[in-house]
Amino acid sequence: MKAPWPDGVGPLRGERSRFQHVVKHVYRPRERWEQVVERAGVLAREAAWASGCAPAVLDRPHPDPTDCTDACVQHVLRDHDLHLQPAYFGAIEAGLAADRLGALPAETGRGPGWLVVGDLGVSVVVRLVKRTYAEVKTAYRVVPRGRGRRPEDFRYAAVLKLRDKSSFMGGD
Amino acid sequence: MATHPWHQAALEELGELRPDTEVQDEAWRALVLVGRLFSAPQSLVPDPTWLRALPRLQQVAGPSDPASLLDRLASALEADDDPSGPLHDVLIDIDDELVVSTMSGGASIGDELAARAQALVALWPERVLTLADFAEARLSTSRPDSLEHRLWTEVLAAPAAILAAALPGTAATAPVPARRPASAPQVAYLPDTLLRAAAASPDLSEHQLGEGVWLYVSGGELRVELADRSPGATHLLLQAIDRDGDDVLIERAFVVEHPGTTATVVLGDEAALERIAEEAGRPLGSLKIRLVVSAADDS
Numbered sequence: 001m002k003a004p005w006p007d008g009v010g011p012l013r014g015e016r017s018r019f020q021h022v023v024k025h026v027y028r029p030r031e032r033w034e035q036v037v038e039r040a041g042v043l044a045r046e047a048a049w050a051s052g053c054a055p056a057v058l059d060r061p062h063p064d065p066t067d068c069t070d071a072c073v074q075h076v077l078r079d080h081d082l083h084l085q086p087a088y089f090g091a092i093e094a095g096l097a098a099d100r101l102g103a104l105p106a107e108t109g110r111g112p113g114w115l116v117v118g119d120l121g122v123s124v125v126v127r128l129v130k131r132t133y134a135e136v137k138t139a140y141r142v143v144p145r146g147r148g149r150r151p152e153d154f155r156y157a158a159v160l161k162l163r164d165k166s167s168f169m170g171g172d
Numbered sequence: 173m174a175t176h177p178w179h180q181a182a183l184e185e186l187g188e189l190r191p192d193t194e195v196q197d198e199a200w201r202a203l204v205l206v207g208r209l210f211s212a213p214q215s216l217v218p219d220p221t222w223l224r225a226l227p228r229l230q231q232v233a234g235p236s237d238p239a240s241l242l243d244r245l246a247s248a249l250e251a252d253d254d255p256s257g258p259l260h261d262v263l264i265d266i267d268d269e270l271v272v273s274t275m276s277g278g279a280s281i282g283d284e285l286a287a288r289a290q291a292l293v294a295l296w297p298e299r300v301l302t303l304a305d306f307a308e309a310r311l312s313t314s315r316p317d318s319l320e321h322r323l324w325t326e327v328l329a330a331p332a333a334i335l336a337a338a339l340p341g342t343a344a345t346a347p348v349p350a351r352r353p354a355s356a357p358q359v360a361y362l363p364d365t366l367l368r369a370a371a372a373s374p375d376l377s378e379h380q381l382g383e384g385v386w387l388y389v390s391g392g393e394l395r396v397e398l399a400d401r402s403p404g405a406t407h408l409l410l411q412a413i414d415r416d417g418d419d420v421l422i423e424r425a426f427v428v429e430h431p432g433t434t435a436t437v438v439l440g441d442e443a444a445l446e447r448i449a450e451e452a453g454r455p456l457g458s459l460k461i462r463l464v465v466s467a468a469d470d471s
Contacts, residue, residue, distance in 0.1 A: 017253070029415075059363045061247050104256045105305040113256060125254045137254035142261060146196030146234065149416065156197060164264050165256065167181050168309035 005101075005114070006134040009092060009126055011085050013135055018080040019065040019073060021139060023048075023058055026084055031141040035151050036120045037083040044079060051075035088139035091118025092126070100159060102166025113137070117162050121154025178313040179216055182208045186218060191225035199232035200268075207271030211318050230276060237418075238285045239464050241266050243359035245289055249296040255303055263289075263303065263323070267310070270319040279319075286319040288357075290326045297330035297337075304328055360385045362445075362461040381463065394444045398435040398465055406435040409464040412452050421452040421459070 012018050026033045026040050027048060033040035039047075049055060053072035057063050065073045095101055095116035104113035104125065111128025118124070125137045142157040175183070182205040189202045206226065209216040217223075241262060248259035266289050273282030293300055300307075307327035314321045360382035381387055384399035398406060405427055412422040426437045440447065449456040 020251075020253070055363065062251055105302060113254070115256065123257070125257050127254065138257035140258060144197050145200055145265075147416065147418065148195070148197060153197065160201060161261050161264065163181065163185070165260055165306070167178055168306055 005096070006126075006128055007132040008134070009089075010129075010133065010135045011089075012080070012137070012139070015073070015077065016065055018084075019068075019076050020063060022076050022079045022084055023063045025140045026079065027058060030143055032149055032154070033087075033141065035154070036087050036122060036141070040083065044083075048072065048075055048079070084139065087122055088118075088124045088136055091120070091122035091124050091139070092116050092136075094119040095124070100162060102162045104165065115162050115165060117155065117158040119155065120151045121156075121158045123158045123161065175216070176212070176313050178309070179209060179212050183216075183218070186222065191221050191229070193229075194232060196232055196234055199229045200234075200272075203229050203233055203272045203275070204268040207268075207275040208313070210275050211271050211314050211320065213313070213315050226276070234419075236269055236273070236281075237420075238269065238281060239357055239359055241269060241285065242288050242292065242357065245292050249292060249299050255299055255301075259299060260303055260306070263293075263300075263327070267320045267323060270323065274319055282319045286322050289323055293323070293326045293330075294333065297333040300327045300330045301334070304330065357464050357466040358382065358385070360463045360465070362387065362463075385463065385465065389442045392442055394439045394442050396437045396439060396463065398437070399433065401430065401433055401435045402467060403431055403433060404467065405429045406437075407466050408435075408437045409466075410439065410448075411462045411464065412448050412454075413460040413462055414454070415458050415460050421454065422448050424448070 027045040052069045100117040106112040113127040144153045144157040244262045307324040386397040408426040410424040
């Protein structure tokens with residue numbers, strides 16, 4: 001039986017997770033976050049450099065906030081609160097309205113989950129952490145395989161993943 | 173025999189696509205869906221229109237990039253975010269690549285991709301635990317001798333692998349896995365900042381591009397130093413890629429023999445990157461430069 005959509009959804013939890021999501025997704029050009037968030041991508045990364053984030057740390061596959069100055073960490077976490085968080089909550093709202101929602105298998109020791117795709121192709125994984133309360137676990141844009149890089153190309157790529165992942169769960 | 177919902181979904185989605193599409197991602201998706209039908213245990217055959225369209229769809233979809241898929245898989249396995257995010261995405265992308273390569277006769281490339289992907293998954297079984305339900309369902313929709321079957325079998329075996337590693341005595345004898353299997357290619361990109369600096373002046377300082385991969389200028393030569401290699405020969409492929417389209421514009425292959433564990437590859441003189449950009453007919457800033465490193469006998 002599929003779990004009902006939770007009453008409340010909280011943001012990404014934890015400084016490390018928030019830091020990594022901003023640096024790995026919003027600051028890197030591959031996912032074209034400037035289509036979702038004003039002054040994202042290279043401009044946001046340059047602003048992070050200016051606030052004391054070392055480029056070598058930002059370029060790591062899995063950047064670690066403990067390698068950064070406090071000023072850098074605070075800057076990146078502010079970018080989460082001001083830009084990424086509204087973007088993923090907006091994506092959830094738009095995805096629910098458009099029925100771009102699929103159930104995910106339960107994670108061991110944790111609750112069932114959902115994948116939601118927003119209008120601009122932001123994919124958000126949400127998981128139940130209490131009886132009726134869930135949290136965002138990851139938010140990112142699926143990069144199209146081909147050359148297309150318009151918002152609708154990102155949305156198409158994300159919707160295909162939603163179909164494939166949730167098809168065995170019987171949709172939602 | 174009733175059609176499985178996975179294949180029913182493929183048939184329905186094919187009905188929404190056009191065999192004469194000029195859209196790259198739609199052409200690829202059509203190939204994937206036809207490939208999924210072909211690889212079904214009961215060998216479903218799509219409408220003949222699709223079969224006739226396959227060569228043209230392959231042309232529109234463009235070439236594949238297995239090295240990039242493996243790099244994405246390694247990175248997603250090393251991460252600690254929800255496995256249902258980018259990790260599940262890249263496993264599906266590899267599955268797509270495998271069904272299409274089998275259908276189009278590229279089995280040797282698919283075979284290597286499946287083997288390397290399996291090896292990577294085997295290093296991080298705990299990361300794929302939650303994908304077991306998907307793996308089980310996917311296995312029921314593919315033939316046991318198919319490449320994608322091997323991939324999802326590895327995912328499904330994760331709990332057993334973890335259990336085996338935890339058995340008394342195993343920890344002391346099991347070898348510590350390398351960050352990547354020795355056979356997997358290592359991929360590094362030159363950071364944007366470095367390309368901008370190189371465009372402005374060839375006088376580059378030393379840069380670490382990845383684990384054990386360094387780029388620097390010495391004696392008027394641009395060099396890549398690769399640490400912790402197995403003694404023998406190392407293969408380095410340099411690719412200049414269009415930043416917008418992801419097309420590989422220029423490729424240079426280097427093979428260097430080294431008796432010790434450090435391999436030094438000379439890419440050219442200190443203006444080598446600028447010269448590659450000139451040859452590609454693009455400004456350096458519009459390119460991505462990718463280095464793919466592997467043991468020479470793997471390539």
